[in-house]
Each structure stands twice: as structure tokens, then as C-alpha cells.
Amino acid sequence: MVMAMMLPAMNLSAMGGYDDEEDDSVRLPYAYPTTLELSLGYAGAPYSVTGDSGKALGVMSGASFFLRFSGFFTKHVGAFIQAGVSGGEASELGYFGALNRADGNKYRYSGYGPGFEYLPMLLAGPVVRFDVGKVSFRPRVGLGITWFGIDGNSYSRIDRDADYRTAPATYFRSYYSHPENDYLVDSHYSGNDFIPAFALSPSIQVMYTLKTHCFFSLEAGYSMPFHKMTRTLYRAEAVDAYNPENFVEELYLSDRIGTWTEGPGVVADEFVGRVADSFYVNLGFGWNIGHNRNERGRYYHKY
Amino acid sequence: MKKHLFTIISILAFAFVLSGCDKDIRAPYYHDYVTYGVLDFVNESYSSVTFFVPAKGEGLPPVLDEWYMTSFYEVNSHSMLPLDCMYDYVKSPIETYGKGEAVPFYVFDTQTLKNNEWKDVVEGEMWLAVYTYTATRIIELGKKVTYPEVKTAE
Numbered sequence: 001m002v003m004a005m006m007l008p009a010m011n012l013s014a015m016g017g018y019d020d021e022e023d024d025s026v027r028l029p030y031a032y033p034t035t036l037e038l039s040l041g042y043a044g045a046p047y048s049v050t051g052d053s054g055k056a057l058g059v060m061s062g063a064s065f066f067l068r069f070s071g072f073f074t075k076h077v078g079a080f081i082q083a084g085v086s087g088g089e090a091s092e093l094g095y096f097g098a099l100n101r102a103d104g105n106k107y108r109y110s111g112y113g114p115g116f117e118y119l120p121m122l123l124a125g126p127v128v129r130f131d132v133g134k135v136s137f138r139p140r141v142g143l144g145i146t147w148f149g150i151d152g153n154s155y156s157r158i159d160r161d162a163d164y165r166t167a168p169a170t171y172f173r174s175y176y177s178h179p180e181n182d183y184l185v186d187s188h189y190s191g192n193d194f195i196p197a198f199a200l201s202p203s204i205q206v207m208y209t210l211k212t213h214c215f216f217s218l219e220a221g222y223s224m225p226f227h228k229m230t231r232t233l234y235r236a237e238a239v240d241a242y243n244p245e246n247f248v249e250e251l252y253l254s255d256r257i258g259t260w261t262e263g264p265g266v267v268a269d270e271f272v273g274r275v276a277d278s279f280y281v282n283l284g285f286g287w288n289i290g291h292n293r294n295e296r297g298r299y300y301h302k303y
Numbered sequence: 304m305k306k307h308l309f310t311i312i313s314i315l316a317f318a319f320v321l322s323g324c325d326k327d328i329r330a331p332y333y334h335d336y337v338t339y340g341v342l343d344f345v346n347e348s349y350s351s352v353t354f355f356v357p358a359k360g361e362g363l364p365p366v367l368d369e370w371y372m373t374s375f376y377e378v379n380s381h382s383m384l385p386l387d388c389m390y391d392y393v394k395s396p397i398e399t400y401g402k403g404e405a406v407p408f409y410v411f412d413t414q415t416l417k418n419n420e421w422k423d424v425v426e427g428e429m430w431l432a433v434y435t436y437t438a439t440r441i442i443e444l445g446k447k448v449t450y451p452e453v454k455t456a457e
Contacts, residue, residue, distance in 0.1 A: 247400035248388055250438030251446060252339045 027294040028209050029131035034071045037217060037286025040064070043086040045116045045278035049095075051102025058098035060116055062088020064280040070127055070138075080140060081124045086223070086280060089115030089151065096155070103157075108164065111155025114174070116276040119194055121146035121223065123201055134209045142201040147194035148225045148276045150176045168238035168260045175232040179271060197227035203280075212292065217284045224277050231272045236265030338387045341397075342441055345449040346378035351413040352431065352450050353377045354384075356406060358396040363409065363425045371396065377413055383447075408434045410450045 043064035048055050066084025073079070095113030123142030130137045156169040178195060203221025210216065241261035244250040344354045354376040357363055364371055374396040378384045388398060400406050410432045416424065423429070434452055436444075444453060 247438050248341050248398050251341045254442050
């Protein structure tokens with residue numbers, strides 16, 4: 001009697017002929033050979049600032065977006081290609097908060113912080129999958145190329161207790177340039193000076209399949225464009241803005257009396273690498289493409 | 304004639320376009336010069352006066368050459384004349400004075416200059432007044448050189 005009740009279910013399982021009302025998790029693991037997905041999320045690039053009292057850390061924040069196609073050759077191993085863009089910048093509040101910590105809370109600031117951009121990042125690489133029911137874990141490593149831009153920053157500072165209308169300021173700027181041709185790479189001023197670089201981007205993705213052909217994903221990864229750059233740090237002290245050379249200049253420059261302007265600066269160069277490293281946390285959705293291999297019986301015996 | 308009409312109109316239209324291009328190419332260079340305001344000459348009297356500034360160290364020149372003609376500033380009664388200088392242009396006599404130096408401003412009745420030879424004006428000392436100001440003093444006076452002179456504490 002018991003055997004007779006189990007028989008219909010065993011036959012269905014062997015033939016892969018489930019109805020939609022049946023438990024999808026039984027047949028979904030390792031089911032589809034290819035996926036196509038769109039993903040959007042947060043991108044952040046950590047940075048450190050050096051001040052009078054030491055170093056402080058901050059994060060440039062922005063957005064990440066990519067389109068990805070993945071295909072699996074075997075049950076666990078596959079490959080993917082993806083194209084994406086991402087970028088962000090340090091908010092004034094965040095950047096000058098970090099700078100204030102690094103300087104020992106002695107100054108007030110005015111200016112803007114650094115930024116980064118990948119436009120675009122083209123990656124390809126291996127991916128492995130481990131499926132449990134409707135959930136799939138997919139570590140992957142992307143190798144490829146990106147055109148990245150890194151923005152310098154510019155700010156001035158005055159003593160915290162000084163009157164900001166009359167106090168002389170100290171001026172700081174940083175520029176990034178190509179180390180071989182000294183070409184300034186500063187997309188705050190021109191939008192097409194991105195330089196190509198080799199990129200490496202490992203990530204871990206968790207996918208949850210809804211029904212059979214649609215899934216949501218949560219992914220965290222780290223992107224590293226490899227390129228040496230020259231970072232030029234510039235510092236200048238304020239000088240008296242009223243500095244006439246003759247009688248006429250004494251008169252027409254008189255509105256500058258009691259004001260300050262930026263004096264001649266001191267420049268220091270340093271080589272830096274991986275200045276545009278960033279991490280991302282993306283939410284995405286996508287589609288499973290192809291025939292369900294479980295329905296065809298290819299992997300059914302694994303469960 | 305009719306069959307050549309289209310060709311003639313095309314050539315004329317092309318020439319018209321070219322003439323427009325030619326104007327752009329010959330754009331003048333006046334925008335290369337920058338003027339800046341130095342001071343204002345103010346005449347508070349009831350007759351027209353002319354301010355004159357000689358070049359540094361010369362006093363009133365015995366003979367007026369063309370350069371000195373740029374140094375006369377005629378101001379009508381109860382009027383004001385701004386003195387502008389042009390950056391990187393030919394320097395006028397007032398631009399020969401150095402930083403901190405005092406500059407003499409001669410004031411003449413305009414009619415006196417028109418009715419007399421310059422040589423007679425100089426020898427006869429026919430000026431109404433001479434004000435010798437440093438730039439600091441002129442700034443204190445609100446960047447104005449006024450006739451009659453405004454009496455303020457120095």
C-alpha cells in the first residue's frame with residue numbers, strides 16, 4: 001500500500017515532469033546554463049588624507065552599474081563578460097571632516113574633495129556557482145580594462161579662531177598626471193582625459209531565483225585599476241593682495257587693501273598606484289536563459 | 304539666360320556667404336586691451352576747468368607734444384570725468400609716477416587754455432590751483448580730485 005502511494009511521485013521525478021505547483025527548489029539548482037543581468041548599487045572608494053597631526057580615512061561615494069552575461073560549461077564552473085560604469089566623489093562634509101581629524105581640529109576649510117570614475121570597465125573571467133535550493137552563491141574574478149579618471153582636490157584653510165573675512169589662508173591643491181608624459185588627469189576640468197588601465201575585480205554574488213527565469217541578486221566586490229600615476233601636491237601661503245608697483249596701480253588696486261591672495265606655492269611630486277580602487281555593493285535582477293538541465297535530466301541524479 | 308539663372312544665383316549666394324566669413328577673419332583686436340578706473344576728476348565750480356598732469360620730474364612742459372595732449376582732462380561745470388588707463392597700452396604722463404610718489408594736478412580755466420598760447424600760460428602761471436597728492440591721500444578723498452579742493456583733515 002505504501003509503495004503504491006509513492007510510485008507516482010518517483011515516476012515524475014525520474015522524468016523531470018514537475019508541475020508549476022511543485023517545489024521549484026528541487027529542480028532549480030544548477031539548472032540553467034546562462035544568465036543575463038542588470039545591476040545597480042553603491043560604489044565607494046576609500047582614501048586617506050594626511051594632515052598636521054596624522055592620517056585619517058574617508059570614502060568617496062557614488063554609484064555602480066553594469067550589465068553581465070554568464071555561461072556555465074559544467075555544473076560549477078563558467079565564465080562571464082560584463083560592461084559597467086561607476087564613479088563617485090568625496091562629499092565636502094565627509095572629506096573635510098576627515099581632513100579636520102587629520103589636522104587635529106585646528107582649521108576651517110573651503111573647497112572640494114577628490115573623485116573617481118570608471119568609464120567604462122570591461123571585464124571577463126571565471127565564475128563558480130554553488131546552488132542551494134533557490135539560492136545561488138557565485139564567487140567570480142573579473143579581468144579586463146577600464147578607462148579611469150581620478151580627480152584632484154582643491155581647498156584652503158584658515159585658523160579656526162580667526163575671522164574668515166580677513167584671515168590669511170593656506171591653499172592646497174592636488175593633481176594627478178600620467179607619470180610618463182605629465183599629462184594632467186583631472187576630470188574636474190575636462191571630461192575626456194580618462195586613461196586606460198588593466199583592471200581586476202573579484203566579487204561574491206548571492207542570487208535568489210523567483211519562479212524559473214527571473215532572479216534577484218546581491219553582490220559585493222572590489223575593483224582595482226592598476227596604473228601608476230604622479231600625484232602633485234601644491235601648497236601656497238597667502239600674501240597681501242595689495243601690492244602696487246606705481247602710482248596708478250596704488251589707486252586702481254585700492255579695493256584690495258586689507259585682503260589676501262594666493263602667493264607662490266611649493267610643489268611636491270610622488271608616485272602613487274591604485275589610486276582609484278573602489279568597492280561596490282549592487283542589487284540586481286536578471287534572467288535565466290536556456291533549457292533547464294534538470295528537466296532534461298542532466299543533473300537530476302546529484303540531489 | 305534662363306538656363307544659367309540657377310548657376311548665377313548659386314555663385315552670388317556663395318560669394319555672399321564668403322563675404323560674411325571674411326568679416327569674421329578680420330575681427331579687430333580691441334578686446335585685447337583692458338581698461339581700469341584710476342580716479343575721478345570732479346568740478347564743483349561754475350565754469351569749465353581742465354586738469355593737467357605733467358610727467359614725473361618735469362614740471363609744466365614748455366612745449367606740448369602729442370603725448371602731452373593725452374594729459375588734459377576737461378571737466379564741465381558741476382561734472383565728473385573718470386580717468387581710465389589702458390593696461391599694456393602707451394603710458395600717459397600720470398603713469399610715469401612711482402609707488403608712494405606725490406603727483407601734481409594743475410587746474411586751469413578751460414577758456415584760459417583756449418585763448419592763450421601754452422607758453423604764455425606757463426610763464427604767466429595762469430593756473431587756478433595746483434594740488435599735489437599721493438595715492439594714499441587720493442584714496443582718503445574717495446579717489447576723487449576735486450576743484451575747488453575739498454578741505455579735510457590729512
